[in-house]
Amino acid sequence: MKIVFRVDSSFTIGTGHVMRCLTLAGQLRQRKADSFFVCREMEGNVISLIREQHFPVFTLPEVEDRRVLQWYERNWERDARETLSLLERHLDSADFLVVDHYGLDEKWESRMKPFAKKLMVIDDLANRRHDCDILLDQNYVFRYRERYKDLVPPGCRQLLGPGYALLREEFFRAPRRVRNGEIRNILVFFGGSDPTNETEKALEALVRLEDPPAVHVVVGAANPKKKRIEEICGSYPHLFFHCQVSNLAELMNEADLAIGAGGTATWERLFLGLPALIVVVAENQRELAEAVSAFGAAVNLGWSREVTPEKIFHEISRLREDPEKVRAMAERAGELADRDMVKTYPVLRAMMGEGR
Template sequence: MKKVIIRTDASIQIGSGHVMRCLTIAENLKRQGCLVSFWMEPLQGNLIDYVKEQGFEHILEAEHADLYIVDHYGIDEKWENIHRKYTNKIMVIDDLANRSHDCDLLLDQNVVPNFEKRYKTLIPQNCKTLLGPKYLILRDEFIKARQLFNGEKRNVERLLIFMGGTDPTNETMKVLQALTETSPIFHHVDVVVGNGNIQKDKIKKICQERGYYYHCQIPYIASLMQQADFSIGAGGSTTWERCYVGLPSSSTIVAENQREATKYAAELGAVLNLGWHNEVTVEMYSNLLNTLKIEKQPLDKIRKMGLSLTENEVPNPWINEIMELLA
């Protein structure tokens, strides 16, 4: 049995995205017969208990393993080189291309300008790269939702709000306030938060008072995306998940690492970019909500572009590359 250690973290500041996509990789490796452990620090807003609930061991220091998978913006080639003594192979998941890595396999699922070449000087010559949305890290629920997508044009009656697991810039509360100033009445509003959202109790209370549907740390976000007509979300990996299931959406940039990919996705026509969170006001969300019911055609164009950018012949082809690395 091959042993794999995933080095990643979640916190109020970091968010939950790294851990969530690593859980998808871990589940796929588990099906292949691998023993997977998570090395995570007990930061405020961590997901250690959640990872344990999914059936994976948690460790707090280096151990010997056949493969280390690193998904962490604070780790570079210095850390990777030091930990070579514990492992035969190292895989890195990155989005930034802003530091050098000592790794054998690198995965970046984002579409940004020059995405196919930007790691060339940052990795060893013999490192294999998996770049672009062909290598999206997708849970089974997203793959199923894509298969069920029928491509029909719909009026915007059902709204999904999900600003990331921790929502550090409090965008969810802005959107909820904007909904009180919006003339169109949405028949169904889903509001999704993660355990790390410090406003979750207040958000839950508002949802109960208004008849919205509140969801916390859920494993069925793809199902909600599949049923929604439009989503107000944050930048990051969930942007590409929305594209993958054919859900037109807006993205608010809530972290610096989301800036480049969100801008480029908007330039390509796959998402509406509302901009940097400090500049996105309640009034901007309200204006967006007011226009949704009268702009059906532009939303259909966004849907089609998102589907086109994320099209792949075989979902999650990265699993075969990882297993080849472990062979």
């Protein structure tokens, strides 16, 4: 079985799209499927990370990162043409073409469909039409079961909600802790690139705490501020710096509270019952942050431009004085993550044609 992933990463796009595709590719590898990636060269990409996991990558010519989504609006035909040309040089055909890209829609998908037997879209915006056989949106937002009703063909199989979350094996192996609400260990993780530099903002708040907890700071290799963040961590004995880790589940499991964005790591935190302060750094994170906060599994601090170190400091201070609230958040987080369903690999099974 041959699977082709069309996905990009950059300082602007972030790394979350690639990371969830890598998770799915890893699951497919366990079923003896061969996965290939098609990625456009852009500043801040993590193509090397894909290759490190021994997946072939076919690269498209570079475009300017800052205006990348506008570029795709005007040049989707060029991208389809370049992608198809690239694939035809290397592969005869594919069983599945998986598209995880906010810049592509039904026009691009229709053009590419003849290359693959089936086409699958991974999305979480529900803001454009798709021409696909399977659509995956793992997010929990208000009325999530109805989001794509008029955006996909009648025969499209929709995989919607937390039960379809794509998680790496390390999260399945990690036993979920029962937290008592005390905050002795805080995890700071804002994804692979952290384009708005929320990590440094959080650290500015955390170093002001009296009787400070241990703080584990995780950054990705694509983070342009990683050297600066490492220097800050080196100045305080209770700050611990980690870069491009392979044990994120372990670090999350050891933490009592997380501070992070509202992207793909949200489901990793929920799966392990880890309460969080969420900073919204992109429009696609807003609805999820609001819904998870309303459920009682996290605190939504709002848009990054409105979140100051002072706001983070006061919220952490308030939670440290209210362990019962933190304990309740941990319980709610565990309730929201559909652990039993996720562990059955439902996305993989849908691609393999198993069950409905």
